[in-house]
Amino acid sequence: xxxxxxxxxxxxxxxxxxxxxxxxxxxxxxxxxxxxxxxxxxxxxxxxxxxxxxxxxxxxxxxxxxxxxxxxxxxxxxxxxxxxxxxxxxxxxxxxxxxxxxxxxxxxxxxxxxxxxxxxxxxxxxxxxxxxxxxxxxxxxxxxxxxxxxxxxxxxxxxxxxxxxxxxxxxxxxxxxxxxxxxxxxxxxxxxxxxxxxxxx
Amino acid sequence: xxxxxxxxxxxxxxxxxxxxxxxxxxxxxxxxxxxxxxxxxxxxxxxxxxxxxxxxxxxxxxxxxxxxxxxxxxxxxxxxxxxxxxxxxxxxxxxxxxxxxxxxxxxxxxxxxxxxxxxxxxxxxxxxxxxxxxxxxxxxxxxxxxxxxxxxxxxxxxxxxxxxxxxxxxxxxxxxxxxxxxxxxxxxxxxxxxxxxxxxx
DNA sequence: CCCTCGACTACACACGCGTGTAGTAACCTA
DNA sequence: TAGGTTACTACACGCGTGTGTAGTCGAGGG
Numbered sequence: 301x302x303x304x305x306x307x308x309x310x311x312x313x314x315x316x317x318x319x320x321x322x323x324x325x326x327x328x329x330x331x332x333x334x335x336x337x338x339x340x341x342x343x344x345x346x347x348x349x350x351x352x353x354x355x356x357x358x359x360x361x362x363x364x365x366x367x368x369x370x371x372x373x374x375x376x377x378x379x380x381x382x383x384x385x386x387x388x389x390x391x392x393x394x395x396x397x398x399x400x401x402x403x404x405x406x407x408x409x410x411x412x413x414x415x416x417x418x419x420x421x422x423x424x425x426x427x428x429x430x431x432x433x434x435x436x437x438x439x440x441x442x443x444x445x446x447x448x449x450x451x452x453x454x455x456x457x458x459x460x461x462x463x464x465x466x467x468x469x470x471x472x473x474x475x476x477x478x479x480x481x482x483x484x485x486x487x488x489x490x491x492x493x494x495x496x497x498x499x500x501x
Numbered sequence: 502x503x504x505x506x507x508x509x510x511x512x513x514x515x516x517x518x519x520x521x522x523x524x525x526x527x528x529x530x531x532x533x534x535x536x537x538x539x540x541x542x543x544x545x546x547x548x549x550x551x552x553x554x555x556x557x558x559x560x561x562x563x564x565x566x567x568x569x570x571x572x573x574x575x576x577x578x579x580x581x582x583x584x585x586x587x588x589x590x591x592x593x594x595x596x597x598x599x600x601x602x603x604x605x606x607x608x609x610x611x612x613x614x615x616x617x618x619x620x621x622x623x624x625x626x627x628x629x630x631x632x633x634x635x636x637x638x639x640x641x642x643x644x645x646x647x648x649x650x651x652x653x654x655x656x657x658x659x660x661x662x663x664x665x666x667x668x669x670x671x672x673x674x675x676x677x678x679x680x681x682x683x684x685x686x687x688x689x690x691x692x693x694x695x696x697x698x699x700x701x702x
Numbered sequence: 703c704c705c706t707c708g709a710c711t712a713c714a715c716a717c718g719c720g721t722g723t724a725g726t727a728a729c730c731t732a
Numbered sequence: 733t734a735g736g737t738t739a740c741t742a743c744a745c746g747c748g749t750g751t752g753t754a755g756t757c758g759a760g761g762g
Contacts, residue, residue: 307739325526329720339741340720346739350720397646407649423679430670433653434643441642442635445598448608452634464696469631471692475685476678478624484676491672495665508709530750540711541750547709551750705762715752722745729738 308346310336316357320391324354324398358395358402361388383458390443397444410436442466509547511537517558521592525555525599559596559603562589584659591644598645611637643667 305313314335318327329350333340347353365388396403414432418425425431442449446457455462479487506514515536519528530551534541548554566589597604615633619626626632643650647658656663680688 328718330718341723341742342740344721396649404649404652407653411653421679423673423677425670425673427666427669430654430666431673433650434667434670434674436653437642437646437650438639440646441638444645445638445641448597448605449634449638451605452608452612452637453631461696461700464692465628465631466635467692468628469626469635471685471688472624472626472632473635474679475682475688476624478622478675481676484672487672487676491665491668495662499662529748531748542712542753543710545751546711703762706760708759709757711754711756713753713755716750718749719747720745721747723743724741725743726741727739730736732733732735 307336307338307342311338311343311346311353312357312360315353316361316387316391319354319357320387320394323394324400354395354400355402357391358400361392361395362402362406364388365392382460386443386458386463390446393440393443396440407436410439442470508537508539508543512539512544512547512554513558513561516554517562517592518588520555520558521588521595524595525601555596555601556603558592559601562593562596563603563607565589566593583661587644587659587664591647594641594644597641608637608641611640643671 311332315327315332318332318335321327329343330340332353333343336343343353347356365385368385368388392403392406396407411432414436415428418428418432442457449466450456450458450462453462453465457463457466477484512533516528516533519533519536522528530544531541533554534544537544544554548557566586569586569589593604593607597608612633615637616629619629619633643658650667651657651659651663654663654666658664658667678685
C-alpha cells in the first residue's frame with residue numbers, strides 16, 4: 301500500500317481496504333479517492349463507475365488470492381495468517397455478502413472443495429449439501445464478524461498471534477465431538493420429532 | 502404483522518423486517534413508513550429519529566426473544582424454527598454487526614452462556630475465551646449468511662423444513678470429530694510451528 | 703362550547719452521494 | 733516542433749437521504 305505504486309493500483313488498494321472495512325455502500329467514492337491521494341474524478345476515469353471499481357477489485361482479489369495460495373478454499377487451512385491475505389479474504393467475503401457475482405462464484409467453489417474434502421473422509425452425512433454449506437458459512441464467519449471476535453478476544457484478530465488463537469480454537473472444535481453420544485441421540489430425537497410435526501401440519 | 506395493530510407497533514414491525522433484510526443503513530425511513538402504511542413524519546413523531554427507532558427495535562426484539570425462549574443464547578438449541586423467532590434473531594444479529602450496543606450486549610451474554618455450557622462438559626480447551634467466541638460467531642453465521650445458505654440449499658432457510666436441514670447439519674458437525682487424530686496432531690504441529698515462528702520474529 | 707393535547711400528514715431544507723463535464727498538464731510519436 | 737492521446741483535476745448537477753416545521757384532525761375534560 302506504499303505510495304510508489306501506480307495511481308490506479310493505489311485506488312484499487314484503497315478501495316479494497318475501505319470496502320472491506322465499511323461495506324460496499326458504506327465506503328464512498330470520495331473517501332476512497334482521498335485515501336489513495338487522488339481526485340475522485342480520476343477514480344471514475346480509470347474504473348468508469350463505482351460498480352466498475354468493485355468488479356475490478358473482485359477480480360483482482362480473487363486472482364491475487366489464488367496466486368498466493370491455491371488452498372484458499374479448502375477446509376482447516378492454516379494460511380490467512382498474514383494481514384495481507386486476511387484483508388483480501390475479508391474484502392471478498394464482504395463483497396460476496398453485498399451481492400457480488402464474483403463472490404457467489406467463490407462461494408460455489410468453496411462448496412465444491414467442501415464436497416471433495418468430504419469424499420476423502422469416511423464421515424457418514426445424511427445431507428451432504430447442507431453439511432458442506434453450513435461448514436463453509438461458518439468458516440467465512442471468522443472474517444465477517446472480525447470486529448466482534450476482536451472485542452471478545454481483547455485484541456485485533458488481524459494480529460497474527462490473535463489469529464493463531466482462533467485457528468487453535470477451530471482446530472479444537474473440529475478434532476473432537478462437542479456433545480456426548482447420549483446428548484446427540486437426544487437432540488436427534490427432538491429434531492426428528494420437529495420434522496415429523498412439520499410434515500404432519 | 503397484521504394491520505389491526507397500533508401504528509407505532511406497525512412501524513416497529515416494519516422496521517425490524519426491513520432492517521433485517523437490508524441492513525440499518527440500507528433501509529430508509531420512507532420505505533419503513535410506507536410498509537407500515539403511515540407517513541414518514543409519524544415515524545419521527547413516535548421514535549424521534551432513525552437511531553431512536555433502531556434502539557427501540559433492539560430493546561423490543563431482545564425482550565420479545567427472551568420472553569419467547571430463555572434458551573436463545575444457549576448452544577445447540579433447536580428453537581428458532583418459527584419464522585417469527587428467526588426474524589427477531591436475524592434482526593438482532595444484523596443490528597449487532599452494524600454496531601448496536603444492545604447487540605454487543607447480546608453477544609456478551611452469548612459468551613457467558615457459552616462458558617457456562619463449556620463448564621458442564623469435560624472438554625479440555627486450552628483457550629476457552631477463543632473457543633467460546635469462535636463457537637458463538639459460527640452460530641450467528643447461520644443467520645447472517647442466510648441468503649448464501651438459501652442459494653446453496655436451493656430453498657429459503659426461513660422454510661422450517663430447510664431450517665431443519667441446517668440444524669441437522671450442525672448436529673452432525675458437533676456430534677463427531679471431523680478430522681482424524683493423526684490429522685489433528687499434524688495440524689497442531691503446523692500451528693505450533695507458525696506460532697513459534699511468529700514469536701521469534 | 704372551547705380548549706388542549708396527542709396522533710398524524712404534507713412539505714421544505716441541508717447535506718452527501720454517484721455521476722457528468724470541461725479543462726489542464728504531461729508524454730509519446732511523427 | 734506540432735498534434736494527439738492519456739493521466740489527472742475542479743466543479744456543477746440531480747437525486748435520495750435524515751431531519752425540521754407548520755398545520756390538520758379528533759377525542760377528552762373544564
